[in-house]
Amino acid sequence: MKSLLNPRLIKNFRFRLYLLFTATIALLTAAFASFYVVTEVNGFRSTLEREGRLLATVLAQNARLPLFAENSEALALLAAGTARYPSVLYVSISNAEGRLLTQVKNPKDTGRGAIDMRVEVTSPGQVGSPEAVLLGHAPVDEKRVIGWVDLRLDSSEAQERLKKLVAATLAIGTLFWIAVSLLSYQILKRVTSSFNLLMHGIEEIGSGNLSARVNLDSDDELGRGANAINAMAASLELRELENLSLQEELLKAMKLEVQEEKKRVMARLIHTNKMTSLGLLLSSMAHEINNPNASIRFSGHIIAKIWADVVPLLDGVWREEGEFYLGGIPFQKARGALAENAAKIVENSERIARVVQGLRDYGVGDGAGLRPDLEVNAAVGAALSVLACQMQQDIWLKTALGNDIPVITGNQHQIEQVLINLILNAMQSFPDGRGEVRLTTRHDRVASEVVIEVEDDGVGIGAETMERLFEPFFSTKLDRGGSGLGLYISQYIVAEHGGRLQLSSTPGKGTLARVILPVGGGAH
Amino acid sequence: MQFLRTLLVFLLLLSVPLPALAYDILVLQSLREKGYDEAVKGVKRECSATMRTVVLSEYAETDITRMIREEHPRLVIAVGDRALEVAEKQRNTPVLYMMALHAKPHQSGAVTGVGMLFDPARYLAVFDSMGSKRVGVVCDPSKSGAYLKRAQAAARRSGIELVVREVHSPKETPSMLDSLRGKVDALWMLPDVTAVSSETTEAYFLFSQGERVPLVSFAEFYLKLGGAVALGIDRFDIGRQLGSMAQSVLQGTPVENLAPQPPRRVILKVNEGVLRRLNISIAGGG
Numbered sequence: 001m002k003s004l005l006n007p008r009l010i011k012n013f014r015f016r017l018y019l020l021f022t023a024t025i026a027l028l029t030a031a032f033a034s035f036y037v038v039t040e041v042n043g044f045r046s047t048l049e050r051e052g053r054l055l056a057t058v059l060a061q062n063a064r065l066p067l068f069a070e071n072s073e074a075l076a077l078l079a080a081g082t083a084r085y086p087s088v089l090y091v092s093i094s095n096a097e098g099r100l101l102t103q104v105k106n107p108k109d110t111g112r113g114a115i116d117m118r119v120e121v122t123s124p125g126q127v128g129s130p131e132a133v134l135l136g137h138a139p140v141d142e143k144r145v146i147g148w149v150d151l152r153l154d155s156s157e158a159q160e161r162l163k164k165l166v167a168a169t170l171a172i173g174t175l176f177w178i179a180v181s182l183l184s185y186q187i188l189k190r191v192t193s194s195f196n197l198l199m200h201g202i203e204e205i206g207s208g209n210l211s212a213r214v215n216l217d218s219d220d221e222l223g224r225g226a227n228a229i230n231a232m233a234a235s236l237e238l239r240e241l242e243n244l245s246l247q248e249e250l251l252k253a254m255k256l257e258v259q260e261e262k263k264r265v266m267a268r269l270i271h272t273n274k275m276t277s278l279g280l281l282l283s284s285m286a287h288e289i290n291n292p293n294a295s296i297r298f299s300g301h302i303i304a305k306i307w308a309d310v311v312p313l314l315d316g317v318w319r320e321e322g323e324f325y326l327g328g329i330p331f332q333k334a335r336g337a338l339a340e341n342a343a344k345i346v347e348n349s350e351r352i353a354r355v356v357q358g359l360r361d362y363g364v365g366d367g368a369g370l371r372p373d374l375e376v377n378a379a380v381g382a383a384l385s386v387l388a389c390q391m392q393q394d395i396w397l398k399t400a401l402g403n404d405i406p407v408i409t410g411n412q413h414q415i416e417q418v419l420i421n422l423i424l425n426a427m428q429s430f431p432d433g434r435g436e437v438r439l440t441t442r443h444d445r446v447a448s449e450v451v452i453e454v455e456d457d458g459v460g461i462g463a464e465t466m467e468r469l470f471e472p473f474f475s476t477k478l479d480r481g482g483s484g485l486g487l488y489i490s491q492y493i494v495a496e497h498g499g500r501l502q503l504s505s506t507p508g509k510g511t512l513a514r515v516i517l518p519v520g521g522g523a524h
Numbered sequence: 525m526q527f528l529r530t531l532l533v534f535l536l537l538l539s540v541p542l543p544a545l546a547y548d549i550l551v552l553q554s555l556r557e558k559g560y561d562e563a564v565k566g567v568k569r570e571c572s573a574t575m576r577t578v579v580l581s582e583y584a585e586t587d588i589t590r591m592i593r594e595e596h597p598r599l600v601i602a603v604g605d606r607a608l609e610v611a612e613k614q615r616n617t618p619v620l621y622m623m624a625l626h627a628k629p630h631q632s633g634a635v636t637g638v639g640m641l642f643d644p645a646r647y648l649a650v651f652d653s654m655g656s657k658r659v660g661v662v663c664d665p666s667k668s669g670a671y672l673k674r675a676q677a678a679a680r681r682s683g684i685e686l687v688v689r690e691v692h693s694p695k696e697t698p699s700m701l702d703s704l705r706g707k708v709d710a711l712w713m714l715p716d717v718t719a720v721s722s723e724t725t726e727a728y729f730l731f732s733q734g735e736r737v738p739l740v741s742f743a744e745f746y747l748k749l750g751g752a753v754a755l756g757i758d759r760f761d762i763g764r765q766l767g768s769m770a771q772s773v774l775q776g777t778p779v780e781n782l783a784p785q786p787p788r789r790v791i792l793k794v795n796e797g798v799l800r801r802l803n804i805s806i807a808g809g810g
Contacts, residue, residue: 065730068723069698122725130715131625133743134640135604136759146723403635 007198013199015193021188022181029180036447041162045155048087049115052153055082056119060149067101067121067147075102082151089114090152093121096145106154111141114152127519155476194222202229210237286356300345307338374410376441376450376517377401383419384439387427394434395427402442406519414493415517418501421486422454422513428477429458429511443519449499452515457465469503471473490515548573548774550597552588552611554604555581559759563603563623566763568678571771573599580607592617600775601766602637611635618779622766623759625698625715626667627784636782638766640715641742642755643786647712648682650740650753650792656710658738662689662700664718671714686712694721701731713741713751725749738802743804747795753806 009015066074079091083104092103122143194216201214212232216226318324318331326334380401391397426437429467438455461469468474470491475484487501494501499517549571553560556579557799576597578588592600592609592614597656602608602621611619612635623635651659659679663672672688679686687708689700697719704711713720720728727752732739738752745752765788773779794806 065698065724065727069695071699124726127722127725127749129717130720130742131605131717131720133745134559134625134715134757135557135623136562137557141746144723 013195014188017192018181018185021184022177025184026177027178029173029177032437033169034345037162037165039168040165041158044158044161045115048153048155048158049098049117051087052115052117053119055085055088056117056149056151058082059091059093059151060119060121060147062122063149064121064146067093067095068123070095070101072101076104079104087154087157088151089154090150092150093147094150095147098148101147104134108154115155116150116152119149119151120145121149194218194220198222198226198231200227201226205229205233205236207362212242223291226509237346279416289356290353293349293356297346297349297353300349302341303345304342311339370409370411372409373407374412374415375407376405376415376452379412379415380419380439380441380452383423386416386420387423392427392433398436398438400438400440405443408450408497408517408519410497410517411493411507415497418490418493418515419452419454421490422515425486425513426454426456426458426511429456429460431459441475444516447516448519450517450519454513454515455510457510458507460507460511461503462507466503466505530588537721546574546593548578549575549596549599549770550592550595550617550756551575551577551601552607553577554606555578555579557604558722560603560623562759563763563766566760567601567622567767567770568763569760570764571774573770573774575601576648580610589613594745599770602646608635608637614617618773620766620770620779621774622762625717634691634779636767636769636779636784636789638762638785640757641671641786642790643758644671644678645682646790647675648678648684648756650755650806651684651710651712652682654710654753656684656708656738656806658685658708659710659712660687660689660701660704660708661712661714662691662697662704662719663714663716664692665690666692667718668714668716691719694718694724697721697724698727701727704731705735708735709734709737711737711739713739713746715742732798736802738798738804744791746792747798750795750798752798752802752804754793754796755785756791756793758791761789762787 059078063078065071065073066078075093079093079102082088083106089106089108090104092100094100122145125141125143126139128137128139181412197216198214201212201216204212205214213230213233214226216223218226314326314331314335324331326338329337380399384397384399423437423439427434435457438453440453440455442451442453443449444451465476469487471484472488473484474488475486487503491501494515494517497517499515502514502516503511504514505511541569551564551567568575578591578597580588588610592611593616597617597776600611600614600619602611602619603623605624605626608619608621608624608677611621614651615634619635619637621635623640624637625640627637627639661675662674663669665672672686676686676688687704689703691697691700711728711732718745725746726749728739728741729746731737732750732752739746739750740753740755741747741751742755742757744754766787769782774780799806
C-alpha cells in the first residue's frame with residue numbers, strides 16, 4: 001500500500017492513465033456482471049414461475065371435471081401427481097366458495113423463499129348449453145370460475161443458483177478484468193513510451209544537463225514537441241557556455257582584486273600589530289629607561305644644588321688658604337667644571353627622556369625586507385631580548401636551539417614578530433602566572449624545513465576556541481589588551497614565508513605552537 | 525310560424541304508434557338470433573300468409589298479450605321456448621311452435637309444432653350401422669324422461685341395449701359417466717341441459733377417448749370436441765315443416781288434429797379422424 005501511495009508513482013502519467021483505465025474496466029465489468037446476474041436470476045425465477053403456472057394450469061385443466069363434480073378422491077390423486085414434481089412444495093384445490101377440497105404438503109416446505117401462485121379453475125369457454133348449440137347460437141367465450149388451484153414452489157434452488165452464478169461471474173469478471181488490465185497496460189506502455197521519452201529528455205534538460213537531447217524519432221505532435229525542446233536546449237546550452245566564460249573572467253578579475261586588497265589589508269594589519277608590539281616594547285623600555293634616567297637627572301640636580309651651596313664655602317677656604325685640589329683638579333678649574341658636568345648630566349638625561357618619548361610617539365618602521373640569510377636562532381634571540389623585560393619571575397623560559405639550523409629566506413622582523421606573539425601567548429596561558437615555556441628550534445632534514453616550537457603547560461585551548469583561533473579580531477584576551485590579530489597575522493606571515501603555523505592543544509595540559517619554515521626559501 | 529306549426533304536427537304524428545295492419549300470423553320470436561331467423565325464413569318460404577314478427581326481447585310481456593288480444597291474428601307461431609311460454613298464456617288463438625327444446629304436449633291441444641329432437645329410431649339406426657349394441661345414455665328423467673321411454677322402446681325393437689344413467693344435477697354427470705366405463709360400446713349424448721352442461725360436456729369426450737367408444741351427439745358443434753357422429757337439425761327445413769303446418773291450419777285444419785312432429789330432415793355429420801382411430805365405419809357417413 002505504501003508503495004502504491006508513492007507520490008512519484010501517483011504523479012506518473014502512465015500510472016494515472018492505467019489506474020483510470022482499470023478502474024473504468026472494473027466498473028464496467030461489475031456493472032455487466034451485476035446486470036447478468038440480475039437478469040439470469042430473474043430469468044430463472046421467471047422460468048420457475050412459468051413452470052409453476054404451467055403445472056397449476058394443467059392441474060386446473062385436469063381438475064375441472066372432478067372439481068365440478070366435487071370428487072375429492074380424483075382431486076387428491078391429481079394434486080398428488082402434481083406434488084411429485086421436485087419444485088412443488090404444496091398443492092391445494094378449493095372450490096369457488098373457498099372450501100378446501102384437497103391439499104398435499106411436501107415435508108421440506110419451510111415456507112421461506114417460496115413462490116406462491118394461484119390459478120383459477122374455470123368452466124370451459126366456447127361450449128354452450130345444448131339448447132344454445134341446437135339453436136345455432138354462436139359460442140360465447142364465457143368462463144366461469146369454479147375453483148382455485150394453489151401451488152407453492154420451492155425457490156431455494158434459485159438461491160443456490162444465485163450463489164453459483166455470483167461466484168462464477170465474480171471469477172470470470174476478475175479474470176476478464178485482469179486480462180483486459182494487462183492488455184491495456186501493454187497498450188498504454190506502447191502508447192506512452194514516446195511520452196515517457198519526451199518527459200525523460202525534458203527532465204534531463206531541466207536538471208541542468210543542457211547537452212541532453214530527446215531521442216524521439218516521430219512526426220507526430222510529440223515528435224514536433226521533442227524537436228522544439230531540443231532546439232531550445234541547444235540554444236540554452238550556447239547561452240550557458242557564454243555565461244560560464246563571462247563568469248570565469250569575472251571571477252578571475254575579482255580574485256585578483258581580492259588578493260590585492262587582502263595584501264593591502266594584511267599589510268595594514270601587520271603594521272598595526274607591529275605598532276602594538278612596538279608600543280608594548282617601548283612602554284617597557286620607557287619604564288626601564290625613564291626610571292634610572294629620572295634618578296640620574298635628579299642626581300644631577302642635587303649635585304648642582306649641593307655644589308652651588310658648597311662653592312661659597314670652598315671660595316672662603318681658597319681665599320684663606322690658597323689654591324687646593326679637588327680630584328686632582330685645581331679648585332678654580334674644578335669649581336666651573338663640576339657645575340658644568342652637573343648641568344650636562346641633567347641635559348643629557350633630559351635628552352634621553354626625549355628620545356624615549358620620541359620612540360614611543362612615532363614607533364619604528366618595518367626595517368629591512370626579505371633576507372636570504374636569515375638565521376632563525378638570531379631571530380629567536382632578538383625576540384627573546386625584546387620580551388626580556390616582559391619576563392616574569394615565576395615563568396621559566398627554557399630554550400633548546402638547534403646548532404645546525406640552516407639560514408632561510410625571510411624577514412627577520414616578521415619572524416621575530418611571530419615568535420613574540422607565540423611566546424606572549426604561551427606566557428599568558430598560565431592562570432596563576434606560574435609555568436614553564438619551552439622554546440626549541442630544529443632542522444627537519446627529510447622535509448627540508450626549519451621547525452620552531454613554542455610549548456607551554458598552561459590551560460590549553462578549548463575545541464570551540466581552536467576552531468576560531470586564526471580568525472581576525474578573535475581573542476579570549478580582549479579585556480586584557482588583546483587585539484585578536486596576533487595569530488591571524490602570525491599565520492599570514494608564516495604563509496607568506498611559504499611555511500605553516502600549527503597549533504595543537506590539550507585543554508588543561510598545555511599548548512604546542514609549531515612554526516615550520518621551508519629551507520629553500522618559500523617567502524613570497 | 526306556419527312552418528313551425530307544420531313541423532309540430534309532424535312530430536306529434538311520429539310519436540303516435542301507427543295502427544297495425546291486418547295479418548294472419550303473429551310470429552313471436554324469443555330473441556333476434558340467427559337460428560331463429562333461419563327457421564322464420566323457412567316458414568315464410570312455405571307459407572304465404574301475412575305475418576307480423578315480434579321479437580320478444582324488444583317488448584314487455586304485457587304488451588304482447590294485449591297485442592294478440594287486439595289484433596286477432598289467426599295463428600301464432602312461437603319461435604323459441606320463451607315465445608312459446610308467452611303464446612301459451614292466451615287460449616283464443618292456436619299456437620304453432622318451433623325451435624323450442626322444452627315444448628311439452630298440451631292438454632288443450634291448441635298448441636302443436638315441430639320439436640327439436642329427432643325420432644330415436646334415427647339415432648338407433650346410426651348405432652346399428654356402427655355395430656354398437658350397448659349404448660350408454662345419461663339424462664335427467666324430469667327433462668328427457670318421455671323421449672327416453674320412446675328411445676328405449678325403439679331400442680328394444682332394434683336389438684340395442686340402452687344403458688341408462690339418470691342424473692338430477694350436472695355435478696353427477698362425471699361420476700355417472702365413470703360408472704359406464706367398460707359397460708358400453710357407444711355413448712349417446714342427448715340434448716339434456718342437466719346431463720350436458722358447459723362444465724360437463726368435456727366429460728363425454730374424455731369418456732369417449734378413454735373408453736375408445738364413439739360418441740353420437742345432436743349437433744355438428746360437438747364433432748370438433750371429439751364427437752364421432754352428429755345428427756344435426758336443419759333449422760330452415762324445420763321452418764318449412766312448420767310453414768306447411770301453418771298453411772294447413774290457415775286452410776281450416778284444426779290444430780288439435782295436428783300432432784307435434786320431429787324434425788323431418790337429418791343432417792348427418794361424422795368426424796372422420798375419430799372414426800378412423802376407433803376403427804369404425806358408418807354407412808352413409810359424411
